[in-house]
Amino acid sequence: MTEDYAEDMVSTGELELEDRSALRRVAGLSTELTDITEVEYRQLRLERVVLVGVWTEGSATEAEASLTELARLAETAGSDVLDGMVQRRERPDPATYVGSGKVEELRQTVIATGADTVICDGELSPGQLRQLEERLKVKVIDRTALILDIFAQHARSKEGKAQVELAQLQYLLPRLRGWGESLSRQAGGRAGGGNGGVGLRGPGETKLETDRRRIRAKVAKLRRQIAAMSDVRDTKRGRRLANEVPSVAIAGYTNAGKSSLLNAVTGAGVLVEDALFATLDATTRRSQTPDGRTYTLTDTVGFVRHLPHQLVEAFRSTLDEVADADLLLHVVDGADPNPEWQVNAVHEVLGEISERNGATMPPEVLVVNKIDAADELQLARLRHLLPGAVFVSAHSGEGLDELRDRLAELLPRPSTEVDVLVPYGRGELVARVHREGEVLAERHTEHGTQLHARVNGDLAGALGQFTSNGAPV
Structure with a gap:
């Protein structure tokens, strides 16, 4: 029995014997080509990776599902997944994540598969990252770095790119490492007088310190840029609020079909792709309820289990669309093997947004999507598990x-009821009532259009100049 095994038994004595295997091989994760004819149809893969996770709680099925999701993330980033392993521990090893005695087994797997990268299913500390790379002799990244890389590949707008770069720099700053002579460039100015004199003195700070200073300056610049962009977003949002146009935000797990739902309801024509985090930029479109009321529908970035906190912070202005909405459409992938995990992960992120804003989340409507790809047994289970959800x-x-009817039922209605006769020369006001309000009754008379309607406060003020007989007040 190795020393770290003995330590493991002391700390995890309550674990069942069959769970305490060193490394569990997770079957079915390989994405290598099975037929050479597939080559021309597959995207170029730049890295060959081995996945490793630490199973600390829950069932073996949950642990393997987490690693399977990590494999999908790796594929989305453009990697070939060669192998995947899970170690049962009470907690990750503080030095090497999977336990020092198991790193050698992982090293042998890396050699046998020809992998050039190891991806860990968790966020590694700078020390864990350094020690694993030194012992495995290949690049090591963690789940957070992988998700950040995917976001960097998919960002399209100026705001999206700035948000992702900010998150990457915040992640990188505590993980900077100096190599070789870059750590010895000390002693600048008069401090170097006794160490070689002019021409041999250092610049006054290490290369590492220079990099950190530049990153902090870049972070500050990006924060200013994102704040300016969010001001524009806030202005647009403020204009909608001034007009009291109800807003609906679409949130949910990544690849649950949020963009497809936006397209189906509004005809927006936004990008739809069967890939994780295909949508990073918020898209807002107008639509109408079956009874003619106008509202906005906003597609937001998808969530995932253990979404890096750097991303939640960087995408704050985008995620605030969710907190400020009148109604939240929480989209769930009905064809996913574990949709309830998706629901819990989304609620976790929404709770973080709510806590940061100090506000309550808007009313939520669960929308189970992709029912055409789910079997009847799965749908029956979801109907029992998620009562009140809309299946689409x-x-x-x-x-x-049915979803449109639910929206019409739950969206706030205009607050002011008016009964006015609008002259035919003011047809733009009648058009606004139809566009922004709720027409209860309409009749065309000799002198104008008789309207009985519910409207917002701003429009009610514009109509206030007319009485029910059409004469100006």
């Missing part, structure tokens, strides 16, 4: 009418 298929259109 953005692809086939099934259930969308």
